[in-house]
Amino acid sequence: MNPRGGAGTAREPGGGAASPSRRAVIGWGGAGVAFGAATAGGATALARPGDDSPPPFDSGAPVPFHGRHQAGVATAVQDRLFFAAFDVRTTDRAQLVGLLKEWTRAAERMTAGHEVGEGAYGGLPQAPPDDTGEALGLRASRLTLTVGFGPSLFDARFALADRRPDALVDLPRFPGDNLDPARGGGDLCVQACADDPQVAVHAVRNLARIGFGKVSMRWSQLGFGKTSSTTPDAQTPRNLFGFKDGTCNIAGTETARLDRHVWVSGEDAAGPAGWTNGGTYLVARRIRMNIETWDRTPLAEQEDTFGRDKREGAPAGKAGEHDAPFLKAMKPDSHVRLAHPDSNRGATILRRGYSFTDGTDGLGRLEAGLFFLAYQRDVRTGFIPVQTSPARDDALNEYVQHVGSALFAIPPGIRDRNDWWGRALFS
Amino acid sequence: MNPRGGAGTAREPGGGAASPSRRAVIGWGGAGVAFGAATAGGATALARPGDDSPPPFDSGAPVPFHGRHQAGVATAVQDRLFFAAFDVRTTDRAQLVGLLKEWTRAAERMTAGHEVGEGAYGGLPQAPPDDTGEALGLRASRLTLTVGFGPSLFDARFALADRRPDALVDLPRFPGDNLDPARGGGDLCVQACADDPQVAVHAVRNLARIGFGKVSMRWSQLGFGKTSSTTPDAQTPRNLFGFKDGTCNIAGTETARLDRHVWVSGEDAAGPAGWTNGGTYLVARRIRMNIETWDRTPLAEQEDTFGRDKREGAPAGKAGEHDAPFLKAMKPDSHVRLAHPDSNRGATILRRGYSFTDGTDGLGRLEAGLFFLAYQRDVRTGFIPVQTSPARDDALNEYVQHVGSALFAIPPGIRDRNDWWGRALFS
Numbered sequence: 001m002n003p004r005g006g007a008g009t010a011r012e013p014g015g016g017a018a019s020p021s022r023r024a025v026i027g028w029g030g031a032g033v034a035f036g037a038a039t040a041g042g043a044t045a046l047a048r049p050g051d052d053s054p055p056p057f058d059s060g061a062p063v064p065f066h067g068r069h070q071a072g073v074a075t076a077v078q079d080r081l082f083f084a085a086f087d088v089r090t091t092d093r094a095q096l097v098g099l100l101k102e103w104t105r106a107a108e109r110m111t112a113g114h115e116v117g118e119g120a121y122g123g124l125p126q127a128p129p130d131d132t133g134e135a136l137g138l139r140a141s142r143l144t145l146t147v148g149f150g151p152s153l154f155d156a157r158f159a160l161a162d163r164r165p166d167a168l169v170d171l172p173r174f175p176g177d178n179l180d181p182a183r184g185g186g187d188l189c190v191q192a193c194a195d196d197p198q199v200a201v202h203a204v205r206n207l208a209r210i211g212f213g214k215v216s217m218r219w220s221q222l223g224f225g226k227t228s229s230t231t232p233d234a235q236t237p238r239n240l241f242g243f244k245d246g247t248c249n250i251a252g253t254e255t256a257r258l259d260r261h262v263w264v265s266g267e268d269a270a271g272p273a274g275w276t277n278g279g280t281y282l283v284a285r286r287i288r289m290n291i292e293t294w295d296r297t298p299l300a301e302q303e304d305t306f307g308r309d310k311r312e313g314a315p316a317g318k319a320g321e322h323d324a325p326f327l328k329a330m331k332p333d334s335h336v337r338l339a340h341p342d343s344n345r346g347a348t349i350l351r352r353g354y355s356f357t358d359g360t361d362g363l364g365r366l367e368a369g370l371f372f373l374a375y376q377r378d379v380r381t382g383f384i385p386v387q388t389s390p391a392r393d394d395a396l397n398e399y400v401q402h403v404g405s406a407l408f409a410i411p412p413g414i415r416d417r418n419d420w421w422g423r424a425l426f427s
Numbered sequence: 428m429n430p431r432g433g434a435g436t437a438r439e440p441g442g443g444a445a446s447p448s449r450r451a452v453i454g455w456g457g458a459g460v461a462f463g464a465a466t467a468g469g470a471t472a473l474a475r476p477g478d479d480s481p482p483p484f485d486s487g488a489p490v491p492f493h494g495r496h497q498a499g500v501a502t503a504v505q506d507r508l509f510f511a512a513f514d515v516r517t518t519d520r521a522q523l524v525g526l527l528k529e530w531t532r533a534a535e536r537m538t539a540g541h542e543v544g545e546g547a548y549g550g551l552p553q554a555p556p557d558d559t560g561e562a563l564g565l566r567a568s569r570l571t572l573t574v575g576f577g578p579s580l581f582d583a584r585f586a587l588a589d590r591r592p593d594a595l596v597d598l599p600r601f602p603g604d605n606l607d608p609a610r611g612g613g614d615l616c617v618q619a620c621a622d623d624p625q626v627a628v629h630a631v632r633n634l635a636r637i638g639f640g641k642v643s644m645r646w647s648q649l650g651f652g653k654t655s656s657t658t659p660d661a662q663t664p665r666n667l668f669g670f671k672d673g674t675c676n677i678a679g680t681e682t683a684r685l686d687r688h689v690w691v692s693g694e695d696a697a698g699p700a701g702w703t704n705g706g707t708y709l710v711a712r713r714i715r716m717n718i719e720t721w722d723r724t725p726l727a728e729q730e731d732t733f734g735r736d737k738r739e740g741a742p743a744g745k746a747g748e749h750d751a752p753f754l755k756a757m758k759p760d761s762h763v764r765l766a767h768p769d770s771n772r773g774a775t776i777l778r779r780g781y782s783f784t785d786g787t788d789g790l791g792r793l794e795a796g797l798f799f800l801a802y803q804r805d806v807r808t809g810f811i812p813v814q815t816s817p818a819r820d821d822a823l824n825e826y827v828q829h830v831g832s833a834l835f836a837i838p839p840g841i842r843d844r845n846d847w848w849g850r851a852l853f854s
Contacts (some may be wrong), residue, residue: 080651081782087791116480132722133669133737134782137662182789196654197507197624201784205667205793209722216791221785222651224507225625227559235564240632272765295559295636300552311561355561357628357649358785359508362609364514364643366632395501426758 003216019122054133059195060139065111068278069263072144072193073375074252076231080197081223083284083371084204085150085186085406086215091104094159095425099214100215103147103207104420110203113140116210135202145203148282148408149419153187154189163425164212165273167264168409169376174391176401183286186218189375191282193275193318193352197222219404221286223354224372235321236313239355239370240289241399243306244313245335246351261348264377275424278412280375283349283383286356286404289369293397305395308332316353333395339386347385350375379407430534433777453667474600476721486622494840495705496690497826499571499620500777500802501679503658507624507783509712511631511665512577512613512641512833520585529633530574531847537630540567543637556669559636562629569727570621572630574848575835580614590669590852592700594691594708595836601818603828610713610831613645618709618800620779624649644797646831650781651711652800657777662748667716668826670733671740672762673778674748686752688775689771691804702851705839707802710776710810713783716796733820734761760822767812774812777802796827806834 028138051284059079063071088096090376106116117130154164181409189206192200201222206219227239230252236244250257259265269277294302303309307316307330315336330337339346352375374381411422486506490498490710515523533543544557572587581591600606617634619627628649654666657679663671677684686692691705696704721729730736734743734757742752742763766774779802784795803809817823838849 084787112779124725126725127731129729129737131669131670132667132718134665134667136665136669136738174746196652198782201651201782201795205722205795207716208720208793212723217787217793220784220787220793222649222786224621224628224649224651238561238563240559240561242556242558242563262519289537291559291632292636293637295632296555298551298553299556300758302556303552310556311563355625355628359649360511360647361642364645366635366647367643368628368632372544 002191036218046114052337060141061143062112063142064141065108065145065414066419068261068415068417069413070279070410071111071413072146072191073262073280073352073353073410074230074258075142075144075193076252077226077228078142078144078193078200079195079226080193080200080201080221081226081371082192082197083223083263083373084190084192084208084220085217085218085284086087086188086208088153088157088187088213088215090091090158090214093426095214098160099106099211100147101420101423102210103117104414106206106210107145107147107203108414108417109142109208110135111143111145113138113143114415121164132202132206135199136201138196139197141194141313142418143192143199143203146191146193146282146410147367148191148410149407149422149425150188150406151184153184160425163272163275165268165276165379166179167268167273167276168407169379169384171283171405172384173212174387174402176391176397177405178401178403179405180403183219184284184406186406186408188215189282189284189406189408197224198399221354221356221371222358223356225355226274227353227355228351230352233322239353240291240368241294241302241306243302243310244307244321245306247313248341250348250350259350260377261382262350262375262377265407268377275411275422276409277424280377280410281379282408282410283372283374283376284406284408285372285374285377285402285406286351287370287372288367288401288403290399290401291368292365295397303398304331304334307331307336331395333393335390335394336392336395338394343389344385347381348376349382349386360404375410390403441742442443445711451621470733476742485567488571489567490571491540492535492571492572492841492842493846494839495842497571497573497706497837498538498840499573500779500837501677501685502569502571502620503659503679504653504655504779505569505571505620505627506653507620507621507627508798509619509624509627509631509647509655510650510800511617511619511635512611512645512711513615513635513638514583514645515580515642516612517641518584521637521642523585524849526638527574527849527853528847533633533637534630535576535841535844537562537633538567538570538572540565540570543633559629559633562626563631565623565626568621570619570626570630572711573614573618573620573633573837575618575837576849576852577613577615577833577835579612584669586804586811587852590699590702592695592703592836594695594700594703594807595834596806596811597708598657598806598832598834599811601829603797603816603818604643604832605830606832607830610646611833612713613833615642616709616711616833616835624651627791629672645817648781648798648831649706649785650783650785653781654782655778655781660749667718667781667795668721668729668733670729670735671748672733672735673780674740674742675768677708677775684775685839687804688809689777689802694801695804697815699845702838702849704851705837706805707837708715708800708806708809709835709837710799710803710806711803711831711833711835712743712799712829714797715794715828716826717792717826718795719792731758731761734758734763758822760820762817762821762823765821770816771812774808776809776813777820796830823827 542558
């Protein structure tokens with residue numbers, strides 16, 4: 001098996017290249033290197049299948065692919081995102097199952113920093129390569145690939161109607177929604193997170209290539225900068241309004257909170273939802289931010305809108321970002337107050353947001369905003385109550401608009417090299 | 428003056444954060460810190476105004492802003508790009524000059540890792556902040572800001588018609604061009620390159636904010652991964668076809684080649700072009716790549732198309748990327764052969780390309796490709812001859828299409844803190 005990376009010559013210096021890449025250590029085609037245990041030069045963590053604990057922060061290291069839960073949910077948030085939703089084109093259930101198996105094996109390799117396929121460049125010159133090649137020489141970069149199933153998959157095509165969980169609802173229309181169907185929905189989703197965007201784009205593109213003729217990409221989103229943290233005590237990264245938001249996010253190490261608010265288990269995984277045990281639900285919202293208007297808004301009004309101090313991210317009247325907010329001291333329409341669990345009967349979601357910019361609209365405004373990803377064990381007690389009052393009353397609504405929406409059931413993790421995405425659903 | 432960065436609490440770990448950020452070292456509002464000489468924790472290089480030599484590769488360090496040439500051309504290529512073209516809305520020459528001065532001072536601060544303005548968060552709560560805030564706590568990240576003037580600026584509005592250099596031509600239409608006017612042209616451009624995309628987006632957005640009412644953004648492009656190297660002996664990064672291209676690029680250290688092919692001087696800087704001495708010309712092309720078609724093309728055909736081996740990037744029949752190509756051994760329509768200086772009377776350009784992906788088109792194909800930036804002392808002896816035969820004959824044309832185009836004159840560098848972008852042009 002070829003580790004990704006080849007010749008031992010100098011690499012272009014820059015961003016993530018501070019520690020030596022594995023190419024400097026392992027020659028091309030190093031046949032003796034065992035899968036999942038490649039010695040990554042400079043990497044302090046190796047892929048440990050079955051181990052769910054977050055790796056130490058080497059931005060080039062692999063994140064374990066196998067485990068009870070899919071990686072990419074509680075995993076410490078990587079810097080960059082590429083997200084894609086697919087429509088299934090085949091109506092042949094066996095073809096879809098075959099694709100999910102093939103995707104799983106390819107993801108196993110890519111998240112470990114390998115190319116797709118074993119004969120990528122040693123294969124037949126008469127055949128297209130198994131791997132598209134643009135991540136050759138790049139490290140694993142903490143790549144995670146997380147797959148989900150949308151409500152539309154559970155129609156007559158694949159005889160899955162009686163396996164649709166009650167929690168996989170059709171999201172209600174919220175006040176202010178201005179949703180573009182071309183930016184939402186989808187039978188399948190793939191969330192690729194990595195510290196190197198080229199690694200994330202490469203991964204989704206190779207899954208799309210494998211799925212040619214069986215699935216087609218419905219929409220996709222590049223996220224250039226994370227706005228969420230799942231690392232305890234870390235400062236929350238800033239969104240494009242310059243604010244920290246989602247401060248009381250669930251940390252990847254808070255097992256009890258994850259079990260309570262994120263991972264499906266017990267009664268929620270009964271009946272038609274039996275296959276979701278260990279999984280979760282993902283809401284994806286594309287939120288356009290009117291940054292030009294925001295940028296002309298006085299600081300005091302910006303701070304009142306969020307209910308936070310801009311510099312530190314502290315809740316109104318407090319000193320530090322992580323100080324408990326005194327909700328009654330905030331304006332009734334401030335974002336922190338309305339989105340706080342105490343205003344929503346404890347409803348808590350795990351956030352994994354990314355800023356995006358996709359060029360410029362016809363009016364000379366930046367087409368920019370927040371691609372908001374929320375994980376929860378049930379959207380009816382998670383995103384829906386969390387979003388209901390803000391959608392109606394949030395002062396932030398003057399500056400944002402939800403333009404894309406999708407919901408996916410995220411099946412449990414891949415236990416071993418015989419397991420595959422959707423095994424419990426399709427078995 | 429406030430250095431960017433504030434509280435000393437832990438930062439979210441990840442990508443570019445391996446070395447401590449300056450926030451951990453300098454408290455908020457560290458009044459005694461001299462501009463341009465802030466002690467960046469973990470940074471091995473500091474901004475040294477007037478020094479043009481490339482900094483050592485600390486991806487968080489500042490790149491010197493002052494010098495005979497603008498940074499961002501010969502500078503070792505940073506990982507990420509945000510590029511914007513602007514239309515000038517004011518017809519008042521003094522307003523435009525005022526804006527260029529304001530932009531220069533803001534760029535001086537941002538490239539050094541500071542916020543725009545001195546009272547960003549200490550200012551009046553009744554006023555919008557001087558800095559939009561989303562780069563607060565991030566390092567300088569080798570940010571460069573490079574400004575250019577498009578042909579359309581030299582019309583009657585600003586009495587610049589007699590200062591338009593002969594070299595600032597209207598680019599000819601090349602065979603196969605399918606240009607979208609909304610993706611090309613512009614009176615002004617700003618190229619922001621950095622190892623952290625949030626830093627690049629922040630910089631352009633703050634210049635746009637400063638220009639509100641005087642300029643409006645015409646188009647913009649995010650580039651997620653560089654495809655060019657200006658570092659001697661480094662491997663060239665791969666494009667979205669998985670190939671290394673532009674291998675014989677001019678290195679940032681090759682002073683003689685830069686003087687010959689890139690920087691304007693001597694007779695080229697005479698008469699109306701007098702203000703361009705020490706500057707250069709930039710061609711920007713948005714090249715859509717049909718990656719789905721490419722991905723189904725056999726390896727041998729891919730390699731013949733480029734005239735390179737895919738794994739190493741070696742020219743056909745050679746072993747290493749940097750081996751001199753034997754052009755006659757290649758297929759006559761191979762990309763390397765047609766674009767090589769020996770096929771174009773020595774025409775040589777400096778490449779600074781970035782891969783992009785902007786969602787998905789209506790046919791389920793990734794809207795992805797190469798944002799190609801080429802620098803040269805005269806496009807009539809640079810890009811135009813280099814592109815002429817490939818546009819007609821290149822085997823690659825089956826897989827790519829030029830959909831956006833722009834040309835800008837890049838004025839010389841900012842010599843000191845009294846200088847400003849365009850001083851020689853407007854004086």
